[in-house]
Amino acid sequence: MDAPTIAIYIDADACPVKAEIYRVAERYRLKVFVVSNAFLNVPRDPRHELVVVSDSFDAADNWIAERAGEGDIVVTADIPLADRCLKKGAAVIGTTGVPFTTSSIGMAMASRELLSNLRAMGEVTGGPKPMTARDRSRFLSALDAAIQRRSSQTSSKRKPL
Numbered sequence: 634m635d636a637p638t639i640a641i642y643i644d645a646d647a648c649p650v651k652a653e654i655y656r657v658a659e660r661y662r663l664k665v666f667v668v669s670n671a672f673l674n675v676p677r678d679p680r681h682e683l684v685v686v687s688d689s690f691d692a693a694d695n696w697i698a699e700r701a702g703e704g705d706i707v708v709t710a711d712i713p714l715a716d717r718c719l720k721k722g723a724a725v726i727g728t729t730g731v732p733f734t735t736s737s738i739g740m741a742m743a744s745r746e747l748l749s750n751l752r753a754m755g756e757v758t759g760g761p762k763p764m765t766a767r768d769r770s771r772f773l774s775a776l777d778a779a780i781q782r783r784s785s786q787t788s789s790k791r792k793p794l
Contacts, residue, residue: 639664639704639706639783639784640664640666640701640704640705641654641664641705641708642666642700642701642705642706642707642718643709644697644707644709645668645669645693646671648710648728649764650708650764653773653776654708655675655678657780662680665681666682666697667681667682668684668686668693668696669685670685670686670688670693671685671688672685684696694711694713694717697709697714697718698717702721702722703722704723705722705724706724706726706779706780706783707723707726708725708726708727708776709727709728710728710729716733724782726775726776728764729771729772730768731775732779
C-alpha cells in the first residue's frame with residue numbers, strides 16, 4: 634500500500650512562518666494550500682497552491698476546516714480553527730511551534746476566552762509577542778516531527794487531492 638499523501642494547509646493571512654513551511658514542504662515534496670483573504674506571493678512550485686477566499690469573516694478558516702482531515706497538517710494561530718481541524722483528525726501546529734492536541738485544545742479555548750474578556754475590560758492590551766529565533770526553530774522541529782509521524786502512518790481512508 635502506498636503511504637498516505639500529506640497536505641499542509643496554511644492559515645496564511647498572518648502566518649509568520651510561511652517561508653519555513655515552503656522549504657520543509659519542498660524537501661518532503663508535499664502539497665501546500667496557502668489560504669488567504671488576499672493575494673500573496675507563493676513560490677512557483679506546482680505543489681504550492683494559493684487559495685484566495687472572500688474577505689467574509691472566517692472564510693479562510695471555513696475553507697481549511699472543510700478540507701483538512703486525517704493525515705493532513707494545519708498551521709494556524711487560530712484556536713477555534715485548530716479545534717475544528719483536530720476533530721477531523723488533522724495534526725495542528727501553532728505558528729510558534731506549539732502543537733495543538735486533543736488534550737490541550739480545551740485549555741487553549743478557555744485561555745482564549747479569558748484573554749478576550751480581559752481585553753474587553755481593558756485589563757490586557759497589545760497583541761502576541763513577536764516571533765523569536767527560538768519560536769522559528771521550535772516550529773521547524775514540530776513541523777518535521779508531524780510530517781514524520783504522518784508519513785509513517787498508513788490509511789486506506791485518505792482522500793485524493
